[in-house]
Amino acid sequence: MQKRTLGTGGLEVAALGLGCMGMSFGYTPLPDRSEMISLIRKAVEKGVTFFDTAEVYGPFTNEELVGKALEPFKGRVVIATKFGWKAAADGKWSELDSRPENIRKVAEESLKRLKTDVIDLFYQHRVDLNVPIEDVAGAVKDLIQEGKVKHFGLSEAGAETIRKAHAIQPVAALQSKYSLWHRKPEEDVIPVLEELGIGFVPFSPLGKVS
Numbered sequence: 001m002q003k004r005t006l007g008t009g010g011l012e013v014a015a016l017g018l019g020c021m022g023m024s025f026g027y028t029p030l031p032d033r034s035e036m037i038s039l040i041r042k043a044v045e046k047g048v049t050f051f052d053t054a055e056v057y058g059p060f061t062n063e064e065l066v067g068k069a070l071e072p073f074k075g076r077v078v079i080a081t082k083f084g085w086k087a088a089a090d091g092k093w094s095e096l097d098s099r100p101e102n103i104r105k106v107a108e109e110s111l112k113r114l115k116t117d118v119i120d121l122f123y124q125h126r127v128d129l130n131v132p133i134e135d136v137a138g139a140v141k142d143l144i145q146e147g148k149v150k151h152f153g154l155s156e157a158g159a160e161t162i163r164k165a166h167a168i169q170p171v172a173a174l175q176s177k178y179s180l181w182h183r184k185p186e187e188d189v190i191p192v193l194e195e196l197g198i199g200f201v202p203f204s205p206l207g208k209v210s
Helices: 033-045 061-073 100-113 133-145 159-168 185-196
Strands: 003-006 011-014 050-052 078-083 119-124 149-155 171-177 199-203
Touching: 003 199, 011 078, 033 061, 061 078, 061 100, 078 100, 100 119, 100 133, 119 133, 119 171, 133 149, 133 159, 149 159, 159 171, 159 185, 171 185, 185 199
Parallel strands: 050 078, 078 119, 119 149, 149 171, 171 199
Antiparallel strands: 003 011
């Protein structure tokens, strides 16, 4: 399978990535867990090396699924996960929380669920307007320096936010909805990514019912 390099820090992934959210969250009925583990492992056999999850999927169960499935392939695959939501007492995740202390907490817990020593790509799931993006980037930079995270990513961020974050800690990838039906990133986001050497990871590339 063809490879792509995200950012300027040497993050190499397969051109085709596998988003794992729907394997344990978001759709009903939920598929059989053992079948999903087999599916993920079959994807590795077919050359896929890039897998996407998040703590909010489940919550937590999707990271556990991905960690279990990819445990035999440590060092051969790239796992991307995300931070940025606040867990409510009722189990609903409706508030954003990208405070540095929460970013660190999420990283520590995600490492355990993913059964790994380092998070390959750590995305801010959504921009939190209550926390300066410079503080967010700084928190991830600290985790990178400590060896707990390899690369920093953003999701659904605008051009100005990307520039501010990148000035503190180089952004390896920007994830955004993008398809023939949703081409807004072409207006101002993709040009900034090209200028700064940041990778673009589109989700729902075949379209999405909203």
